[in-house]
Amino acid sequence: DPIDCVSRTKQQVFTNSHNFSLDIRMPGVVPTESDTYLCTAFSLPTSRDAYIVDFMPHANMDTVHHMLLFGCQTPVSSSSYWDCGSVQGTCEDEASIMYAWARNAPPTRLPKDVGFKVGRSSGMSHLVLQIHYGDVSAFKDHHRDCSGVTLRMTSKLQPFIAGIYLLMSVDTVILPGKRVTNADIACDYTSYPIYPFAFRTHTHHLGKVVSGYRIRDGKWNLIGRQSPQLPQAFYPANEEVNVKYGDTIAARCVFTGEGRTFKTYIGGTSNDEMCNFYIMYYMDSKHAIPYMNCMESGDKDLFQHVPAEANIPIAV
Ligand code: IYT
Ligand code: CU
Numbered sequence: 001d002p003i004d005c006v007s008r009t010k011q012q013v014f015t016n017s018h019n020f021s022l023d024i025r026m027p028g029v030v031p032t033e034s035d036t037y038l039c040t041a042f043s044l045p046t047s048r049d050a051y052i053v054d055f056m057p058h059a060n061m062d063t064v065h066h067m068l069l070f071g072c073q074t075p076v077s078s079s080s081y082w083d084c085g086s087v088q089g090t091c092e093d094e095a096s097i098m099y100a101w102a103r104n105a106p107p108t109r110l111p112k113d114v115g116f117k118v119g120r121s122s123g124m125s126h127l128v129l130q131i132h133y134g135d136v137s138a139f140k141d142h143h144r145d146c147s148g149v150t151l152r153m154t155s156k157l158q159p160f161i162a163g164i165y166l167l168m169s170v171d172t173v174i175l176p177g178k179r180v181t182n183a184d185i186a187c188d189y190t191s192y193p194i195y196p197f198a199f200r201t202h203t204h205h206l207g208k209v210v211s212g213y214r215i216r217d218g219k220w221n222l223i224g225r226q227s228p229q230l231p232q233a234f235y236p237a238n239e240e241v242n243v244k245y246g247d248t249i250a251a252r253c254v255f256t257g258e259g260r261t262f263k264t265y266i267g268g269t270s271n272d273e274m275c276n277f278y279i280m281y282y283m284d285s286k287h288a289i290p291y292m293n294c295m296e297s298g299d300k301d302l303f304q305h306v307p308a309e310a311n312i313p314i315a316v
């Protein structure tokens with residue numbers, strides 16, 4: 001569909017008294033270098049709670065490599081847009097990812113009766129859209145880009161609230177030349193039941209495969225497994241696997257240090273690495289928790305029982 005630069009005055013459009021749509025777009029940007037990350041922020045109406053129930057992406061395939069949408073309280077900039085590569089980030093406070101679009105990957109849809117809660121009581125007054133512009137040769141004509149996403153929203157309370165559980169490694173070190181390094185993460189789950197429906201993996205160049213599991217009564221069940229070298233979108237999770245009080249959530253990232261001449265640490269640049277497994281879930285709205293994370297390294301005894309597939313690289 002054509003990427004027309006919409007006027008910012010028509011950002012919010014009501015379809016009836018409860019339902020509206022919100023247009024989150026770049027304000028007509030012209031990136032000049034390949035691999036530029038640009039961010040733009042939107043403040044949400046905070047007079048009442050609202051729920052995001054669907055995402056409609058508008059991305060120019062020639063230039064947009066990926067788009068991420070975050071919710072937070074305080075974006076790092078109040079400019080209409082800013083460079084949010086590794087120097088300036090997205091938010092001053094903790095950001096929570098809500099949507100990912102990546103070239104050549106099918107877009108995520110929320111299940112029926114599920115919404116991300118935003119606005120008044122959610123502690124999420126802003127949305128930040130991050131766009132990674134890959135190849136900028138299509139900008140030789142200096143056209144302006146307004147890629148982004150339209151959110152379908154409602155003020156009606158949804159039966160289920162969407163949330164994100166992030167597992168991340170904080171202490172992995174990958175030695176140069178070493179063929180295999182695992183980053184293992186695990187936490188006991190001590191809250192109300194969650195129902196995973198999508199997952200996303202993220203590493204930089206050295207990641208081969210990332211897998212996430214629920215462990216119940218010693219039995220490992222796969223939530224999702226993917227190569228982080230494929231488009232880093234949210235992919236459908238294994239729907240049979242819910243997580244309840246007493247379970248353990250675990251993830252393994254497999255890295256290789258082959259071809260590296262220096263030690264690699266966790267960090268923000270492309271010479272650093274990350275090990276992330278994101279679970280997008282829904283939860284009964286009566287006791288909904290929209291954001292949880294796990295940063296504990298999983299112990300050796302536990303990971304002795306990790307299914308073999310977690311060690312098998314996915315060819316890309
Ligand atoms: C050190 C690390 O692993 N950073 C990840 C995970 C992360 C995401 C968010 C950490 C925090 C956040 O608020 I949202 I603290 C990381 O930066 N991942 C990137 C994006 O920045 C989201 C990714 O693409 O998953
Ligand atoms: Cu990208």
Ligand code: CU
Nearest residue numbers: 202203204274
């Ligand atoms: Cu990263």
